Amino acid sequence: MSALRSTRSEILGAATAGLVVVFFCFILLWHDPLVFWNDDYELSILPVFADMARSWSEGHWPILSPYSWVCGNLAGEFQYGTFSLFVNAAVIFIWKFPLTFPQQATALSIMHLFVLAMGAFLLARDRQLSIPLSIFVALVASLNGWIICWGATDWFGALGAFTWLPWAWWGAGRALDPRRTKWRFLWPAPFVYLLVTGGFPYTVLMLLLLIGLLFIKSLVQTRSIFSISPMLFGIALGFGLSAPAWLAVLDLVQGSARELQPPSAHWQWLVPPAALPGLILPSWTVNWTDFSSKSVPHTATELACGLVAPGALVAGLVWRGRMLITRLKWEFVLLLIVLLLCMIPTAGLFRWSFRWLPFFHLVLAICAAEVLEQRPGSPIPATAALALTALTALAMLVLHTAGSYALPLTWLLLGLAAIWLLSELLLRDSEFQKCVPVVIAFLALLATYLCIPTNCDVPRYNFSQELLKPEPLDPERLYLSIYPWAELTYCIANKPQPVGQVLRPGSTSMWAGLHFINGYSPIRAAGMARKFATTIHGEINPDVGSYLLSQQAGKDGELALLGVDGIVVARELDLTPQPGSGWEMVVSTDEGRVFHRHGTPFARVRSVTSIDSRPNEQFASATISKITDSRNSAEVDVDVPSGDRPALLTFSRPYFRGYEARVGDQKLVLTSYRGLFPILEVPPGAHGRLMLTYRPYWxxxxxxxAVICALVVVLSFLAAVNRRT
Incomplete structure (x- = not known):
């Protein structure tokens, strides 16, 4: 009964920590209703999630999307959590309500922040920290500067994956506990699965680093390889459960633009050593290297952690450094490694090392809580925080690093540090004294985000709910949209009026179910994205766009082969598809012009008698009827004349490795047109129902x-429950 009561109290405490975070978010929303609605959330995350909700309502797993060629492989793009049960359940649930775009983004982020706070609380409680200090850890883990400025408001995949890192750490710790049953290997498995499928490769690296440290720590302490086998087995089960997700991204990245990214990308967004005083005063402004590889002044908002953590840690090192290092040597090693990784260039497919910061904040919060746990009520941490804040403010004046947001934030944080010190002195015998660090951290973080904009200068667009409607475009046509750099041209700073109804930048075509070549893709897979030299945000290279419209827009051009029968050109560009006799301008607005190819829209499956990729061959003309073009497959009745010539079918959908084709029981060899779209040679005399299905090896x-690992987890869980009862 006591164990049950303890479990209930832990769950209640975790829920309380989550609700504190939710309350914090509501204050931010009161200050700025669009706080969670920025940049990638607008161009990519919300439109794709709308398409995922549509896919589930149609009865399909959202592996592919028919509404973008560049961002057509949702599973391979990884960041959308296609294989995460939690992400999919959240999307399905939220899209049941008539919410606006910003409200949907808010609901998604707050839901994940709530779960992240719960996990951080439980992790701290398993380290025997008090309930108030566990809530403090949850606050810093969930509301630190990087999570609020990037994960929760822009790069949702980062939040979707990092939400589960404290849970995976908690589960791994339980798997290492020899006092638990032999079934303890089950603890990390579901959380590792949710972390990997959450959609952020950096968080997988964080997990691997954590596993490595726990491995070495346990091996040193027990000198037995068997002590770590439950943890390793449980983690292996988690990776097995998530196998389709990580195999998909490994497949899609081959030959992609991401694989060939310039070396300069590895030097962008490193945490400069000169920015570290931002841990105390986030308004501290020094030069950072931004997305364009330029060194520009940038506030250290990403380093915001609520004042208490750095103050407590410095106090502990000065006050009882040797004892603290002996007790927390492994955590300090992890903290220093992660801090170093934040400041050095990345390699390979990875970029922007400041993405390690949420892990740094989590470890920092744990170390600081351990210091505060040693001598509760001691004024030393508060004194250190006040001294550090004053010294940092003085250095800010001397070194001219105040930036634009130093006031009133500096005075507010100085005041909070002073209040913390006075509270420790005046409330020594009060129960409320245990909660003072939590309150100070809460108020310090709140003051930071009320004084410094949380969107870190990323663009915001005025996308209205009208984007849910296809007008003035035709859902039956495939469009190519040519527009300039969206971040500079269509952000609210330059165009405050609603935008996107004609151009549909990024992946916004998915909201209305419109078929576009364009799409938002960080990977930019081999094929269409490489061919058209698209940017991450979906813009076509201007020179490529000009060439396509002037040289390849005719009836025998490459655009016709792709099935493009609609062109959208931004008002800023002086381009028209040639020859003009083949196109008709159907819409002209302040945003852009829409051209339709004369005649009815192209069929999604067509029979061609010749193709320039096979110049010396002629093909029979097959009769095609009853086309069913669905998300992950296509079906068509085909009838090829008898004779010595096969028919050649083209499918107007992006090509990815893994397509299979059959006519009846006969499997056919499927290839592609220069990696752009599937083409299929059908033998003479063949007739029947042809099926094209996407079934990649991954x-x-x-x-x-994943199924085998799920069976192991379920059977082991049932065995553990049976043994317990």
């Missing part, structure tokens, strides 16, 4: 591994 084998 889905087949990864799915098999």
């Amino acid at each position: 889905l087949v084998w990864g799915g098999a591994v």
Whole structure:
């Protein structure tokens, strides 16, 4: 009964920590109703999630999207959590309500922040920290500067994955506890699965680093390899459950623009050593290297952690450094490694090392809470925080690093540090004294985000709910949209009026179910994205766009082969598809012009008698009827004349490795047109129902591994429950 009561109190405490974070978010929303509605959330995350909700309502797993060629492989793009049960459940649930775009973004972020806070609380409680200090850890883990300025308001994939890192750490710690049953290997498995499928490769690296440290720590302490086997087995099960997700991204990245990114990308967004005083005063402004590889002044909002953590840690090192290092040597090693990783260039597919910061904040909060736990009520941490804040403010004046937001934030944080010190002195015998660090951290973080904009100068667009409607475009046509750099041209700072109804930048075509070549893709897979030299945000290279419209827009051009029968050109560009006789301008607005190819829209499956990729061959003309073009497959009745010539079918959908084709029981060899779209040679005399299905190896084998691991988890769980009862 006591164990049950303890479990209930832990759950209640975790829920309380989550609700504190939710309350904090509501204050931010009161200050700025669009706080969670920025940049990638607008161009990419929300439109794709709308398409995922549509896919589930149609009865399909959202592996592919028919509404963008560049961002057509949702599973391979990874950041959308296609294989995460939690992300999909959240999307399905939220999209049941008639919410506006910003409200949907808010609901998604707050839901994940709530779960993140719960996990951080439980992690702290398993380290025998008090309930108030566990709530403090939850606050810093969930509301630190990087999470609020990037994860929760822009790069949702980062939040979707990091939400589960404290849970995975908590589960791994339980798997290492020899006092628990032999079934303890089950603890980390579901959380590792949710972390990996959450959609952020950096968080997978964080997990691997954490596993490595726990491995070495346990091996040193027990000198037995068997002590770590439950943890390793549980983590292996988690990776097995998530196999389709990580196999998909490994497949899609081959030959992609991401694989060939310039070396300069590895030097962008490193945490400069000169920015570290921002841990005390986030208004501290020094030069950072931004997305364009330029060194520009930038406030250290990403380093915001609520004043208490750095003050407590410095106090502990000065006050009882040797004892603290002996007790927390492994945590300090992890803290220093992660801090170093934040400041050095990345390698390979990874970029922007400041993405390690949420892990740094989590470890920092744990170390600081351990210091505060040693001598509760001691005024030393508060004194250190006040001294550090005053010294940092003085250095800010001397070094001219105040930036634009030093006031009133500096005075507010100085006041909070002074209040903390006075509270420790005046409330020594009060129960409320235990909660003072929590309150100070809460108020310090709140003051930071009320004084410094949380969107870190990323653009925001005025996308209205009208984007849910296809007008003035035709859902039956495939469009190519040519527009200038969206971040500079269509952000609210330059165009405060609603935008996007004609151009549909990024992946916004998915809201209305419109078929576009364009799409938002950080990977930019081999094929369409490489061919058209698209940017991450979906813009076509201007020179490529000009060439396509002037040289390849005719009836025998490459655009016709793709099935493009609609062109959208931004008002800023002086381009028209040629020859003009083949196109008709159907819409002209302040935003852009829309051209339709004369005649009815192209069929999604067509029979061609010749193709320039096979110049010396002629093909029979097949009769095609009853086309069913769905998300992950296509079906068509085909009838090829008898004779010596096969028919050649083209499918107006992006090509990805893994397509299979059959006519009846006969499997056909499927290829592609220069990696852009599937083409299929059908033998003479063939007739019947032809099926094109997307079944890549990573889905087949990864799915098999996931099913086996799921069976192991379920059977082991049932055995553990049976033994307990």
